[in-house]
Amino acid sequence: MIVSLERRANLTLTRRIGIQAGSVIAGALFGGLIVWLSGYDPVKAYGEIIGGSFGSGYALGQMLAASIPLATIALGTAVAFRVRVWNIGGEGQFYMGAFGATGIELVGGPAGWPSQVLIPAMVAAGFAAGAAWAALPGALRAYLGVNEIITTLMMNYIAILWVNYLVYGPWKDPQGHNFPFSPRFPDNATLRPLGLGQLHAGIVIPIVAAIVFLLLLSRTQWGYELRILGENPSAAAYAGISIRRNVMLAMLVSGGMAGIAGMVQVSGIVHVLSGQISTNYGYTAIIVAWLGQLHPMAILVVSMLFGALVNGGFAVSQAGIPQALGVLLQGVILLFALGAGDLFSRYRLVLGQAPGKKRAPLLPDDRSALSAQP
Amino acid sequence: MNRATDNGQDVTARLGRRTLLKLGGLVAVGGAAGALLAACGSPAAPPAPSTPASAKPSPASAAPASAKPAGSAAASPAAAAKPSSTNGKLVRAAFVYLGTTNDKGWTNAHDDGRKYLEQQLKGQVETVFAENVPEGAESQRVFEDFAQKGASVVYGTSFGYMDFMLAAAQKYPDVKFEHNTGFKTLPNLGTYGAAQEDARYVAGLISGKMTKSNVLGFIGSFPIPEVIRDMNGWARGVQIANPQAKIHTVWINSWFDPPKETTAANSLLDLNADVLASVTDSPAMAQAAAAKKRYSVGSDSDQTSYAPDYMLICPFWVWGIHYVKSVQSVIDGTWKNSQVYYHMKDGVSSITAPNKIVPADVAKLAEDAIAGLKAGTLDIWKGPLKDNKGNVIVPDGKSIGDAFKGTPLPGQSAADGYVQSEQMNWALDNIVDAVPKP
Numbered sequence: 001m002i003v004s005l006e007r008r009a010n011l012t013l014t015r016r017i018g019i020q021a022g023s024v025i026a027g028a029l030f031g032g033l034i035v036w037l038s039g040y041d042p043v044k045a046y047g048e049i050i051g052g053s054f055g056s057g058y059a060l061g062q063m064l065a066a067s068i069p070l071a072t073i074a075l076g077t078a079v080a081f082r083v084r085v086w087n088i089g090g091e092g093q094f095y096m097g098a099f100g101a102t103g104i105e106l107v108g109g110p111a112g113w114p115s116q117v118l119i120p121a122m123v124a125a126g127f128a129a130g131a132a133w134a135a136l137p138g139a140l141r142a143y144l145g146v147n148e149i150i151t152t153l154m155m156n157y158i159a160i161l162w163v164n165y166l167v168y169g170p171w172k173d174p175q176g177h178n179f180p181f182s183p184r185f186p187d188n189a190t191l192r193p194l195g196l197g198q199l200h201a202g203i204v205i206p207i208v209a210a211i212v213f214l215l216l217l218s219r220t221q222w223g224y225e226l227r228i229l230g231e232n233p234s235a236a237a238y239a240g241i242s243i244r245r246n247v248m249l250a251m252l253v254s255g256g257m258a259g260i261a262g263m264v265q266v267s268g269i270v271h272v273l274s275g276q277i278s279t280n281y282g283y284t285a286i287i288v289a290w291l292g293q294l295h296p297m298a299i300l301v302v303s304m305l306f307g308a309l310v311n312g313g314f315a316v317s318q319a320g321i322p323q324a325l326g327v328l329l330q331g332v333i334l335l336f337a338l339g340a341g342d343l344f345s346r347y348r349l350v351l352g353q354a355p356g357k358k359r360a361p362l363l364p365d366d367r368s369a370l371s372a373q374p
Numbered sequence: 375m376n377r378a379t380d381n382g383q384d385v386t387a388r389l390g391r392r393t394l395l396k397l398g399g400l401v402a403v404g405g406a407a408g409a410l411l412a413a414c415g416s417p418a419a420p421p422a423p424s425t426p427a428s429a430k431p432s433p434a435s436a437a438p439a440s441a442k443p444a445g446s447a448a449a450s451p452a453a454a455a456k457p458s459s460t461n462g463k464l465v466r467a468a469f470v471y472l473g474t475t476n477d478k479g480w481t482n483a484h485d486d487g488r489k490y491l492e493q494q495l496k497g498q499v500e501t502v503f504a505e506n507v508p509e510g511a512e513s514q515r516v517f518e519d520f521a522q523k524g525a526s527v528v529y530g531t532s533f534g535y536m537d538f539m540l541a542a543a544q545k546y547p548d549v550k551f552e553h554n555t556g557f558k559t560l561p562n563l564g565t566y567g568a569a570q571e572d573a574r575y576v577a578g579l580i581s582g583k584m585t586k587s588n589v590l591g592f593i594g595s596f597p598i599p600e601v602i603r604d605m606n607g608w609a610r611g612v613q614i615a616n617p618q619a620k621i622h623t624v625w626i627n628s629w630f631d632p633p634k635e636t637t638a639a640n641s642l643l644d645l646n647a648d649v650l651a652s653v654t655d656s657p658a659m660a661q662a663a664a665a666k667k668r669y670s671v672g673s674d675s676d677q678t679s680y681a682p683d684y685m686l687i688c689p690f691w692v693w694g695i696h697y698v699k700s701v702q703s704v705i706d707g708t709w710k711n712s713q714v715y716y717h718m719k720d721g722v723s724s725i726t727a728p729n730k731i732v733p734a735d736v737a738k739l740a741e742d743a744i745a746g747l748k749a750g751t752l753d754i755w756k757g758p759l760k761d762n763k764g765n766v767i768v769p770d771g772k773s774i775g776d777a778f779k780g781t782p783l784p785g786q787s788a789a790d791g792y793v794q795s796e797q798m799n800w801a802l803d804n805i806v807d808a809v810p811k812p
Binding site for chain 1: 468474502503504505506507508509510511512514515516518519520522523533534537541557596597598599627799810811
């Protein structure tokens with residue numbers, strides 16, 4: 001008997017969700033096996049992970065708080081990915097957004113600006129700084145054809161080093177005993193806590209952004225252009241849609257969203273600027289965007305699952321299971337979700353000889369394999 | 375554009391399965407919506423804390439010098455409020471670690487302390503810990519998690535946890551927090567530290583005698599007072615034993631990063647340094663030095679086995695002594711938000727015996743110094759002390775405590791107040807490189 005992979009026709013949304021959920025469960029089972037083989041109790045481990053994110057109002061709050069930066073960055077990333085602009089600079093744009101917001105905070109915070117003024121100003125600065133950071137690789141791509149995958153990635157390191165320079169140098173807290181943190185944000189510069197764990201008012205940002213994106217994409221001409229561009233760039237060019245303009249716009253929006261995420265993180269959770277404000281949110285958000293099939297609402301759901309994974313990693317280690325196993329569990333689940341989930345969303349296993357010429361060949365037509373099909 | 379049509383004619387999906395999947399999707403979306411609602415809605419439902427604003431400490435009062443009256447006055451009622459909360463069940467003590475418990479250095483020393491605590495107070499205490507917790511928002515999450523899960527006392531073992539611990543302590547006023555090496559306090563947040571500079575001084579005496587090139591190297595993590603005083607303690611020992619020796623420094627801006635520690639060690643070895651010391655969390659430096667047949671001074675845990683033929687001596691911590699005392703006071707209801715600072719005589723700051731490769735006369739020098747430190751007759755900060763910019767820090771006949779202009783906390787000497795304050799930001803005059811400035 002021959003086992004072969006066969007390309008699927010377009011999948012329905014429910015089917016896709018089913019496949020993804022199935023891969024996550026398969027990953028969880030495999031991870032559990034590893035935990036068990038290492039001599040720990042997998043039931044306890046998963047109990048901690050689930051309880052640590054859904055077991056109480058507090059746990060829910062922690063899970064949602066962890067999902068805010070992921071969802072915010074991923075929503076922006078999805079816009080870029082839809083026009084096949086591979087902005088993987090979310091991490092750097094996140095840091096730049098935090099930098100921009102902190103710049104305003106350092107002026108308005110100690111000066112006692114009311115938070116109704118200061119917070120919106122910080123959001124705007126976060127957006128502007130993130131967008132500006134993305135504009136450079138965006139322009140290079142749009143006008144000179146420079147590969148944005150390389151430039152956005154490289155600019156991440158520059159952004160992180162820039163923030164490090166500031167907190168080791170001019171922005172170091174004079175009262176901080178030489179530790180590389182900015183001064184702590186005063187109350188007027190922090191997002192209001194909502195009383196559930198570390199959850200704060202910044203939760204509205206990804207929710208509002210998701211709704212806005214949904215409407216933009218489905219109800220406006222720009223959304224229409226983005227869709228055409230994503231599905232068939234040459235047809236779009238033929239139809240007179242400006243690719244340059246849309247590449248720039250997509251970069252600005254995705255960079256700006258990552259910038260807002262940086263602002264929300266420093267203002268809502270960390271309350272200082274430092275070189276450690278992100279635990280790879282910008283990179284994880286890429287995975288979130290893909291798993292969410294670039295769909296705004298699906299991205300919200302996926303980012304909550306990732307929030308649960310982040311939380312679960314800490315919960316596992318608190319339950320006496322080595323932290324390395326917690327990280328391993330996350331990795332295994334991810335690998336299954338991305339590998340198996342993505343593979344079986346596009347292909348199916350066929351037992352026996354694949355009959356008929358109606359079926360598409362195994363080798364993917366790269367374009368459509370890479371392009372998003374929301 | 376052709377999506378709509380495809381949707382309609384999905385031939386492969388069977389009806390039953392589709393309905394099921396749809397249901398699953400609905401449940402997921404519903405759950406998500408519920409979660410959002412729960413998040414936006416009633417803040418009263420969970421046992422979550424009041425707004426931090428009500429318990430806000432003024433930043434000024436957090437400085438050790440001025441916090442004394444307010445801090446200790448507020449402490450007693452807070453501690454007395456629930457003295458019997460632990461009766462009849464195990465006291466849960468939680469530990470938050472920066473590195474892994476097997477880093478063979480800093481975190482390892484704290485985890486040994488945790489195990490010692492479990493052993494000493496068997497039947498009265500249960501311990502939990504989290505490792506690899508970064509000095510960012512994640513740490514506050516972990517502190518709050520432990521408080522939420524019924525810990526009576528939470529220990530944070532890295533300097534950078536300070537503000538996140540402060541925030542968590544504000545949210546959970548009934549839980550006791552202790553911050554290792556920090557200086558900010560609340561009625562339910564104390565600090566603990568130990569004079570490792572004493573042990574470093576002893577190591578410095580040996581290092582100064584053992585160098586042949588008269589060039590030594592020091593690897594610092596972050597240039598905060600706690601690390602600087604260890605550096606200066608070691609440098610003072612070197613200076614006493616060998617006034618000609620010079621010390622080069624490298625700051626790696628990380629607590630635990632073995633590859634970086636190795637690179638820093640190699641750069642110092644390339645400067646012809648033949649004795650290395652460090653305030654970093656792993657034995658990587660000692661291994662790098664041994665690979666080039668140069669001497670090293672260990673730190674944090676007994677690291678001799680990592681360079682058995684080249685490690686001269688190894689200062690290490692015995693945190694268990696503090697943990698037992700602290701948890702016992704929680705059990706007794708006498709816990710206070712004190713700022714404890716231990717010395718060699720207390721056993722918390724300790725040091726191995728000199729390695730067999732150290733000649734007997736040099737070892738004797740070290741052993742005499744240890745005896746003097748334990749007896750309180752030896753003061754490593756006795757003047758004259760100059761920094762490497764020519765400023766006189768401590769004049770002849772004075773000591774560092776005399777130079778301290780603040781008010782030491784109860785139970786602290788003026789020198790303890792000095793070393794815990796932000797004032798030590800200078801490098802001794804036999805150190806070549808400047809301390810990175812605040």
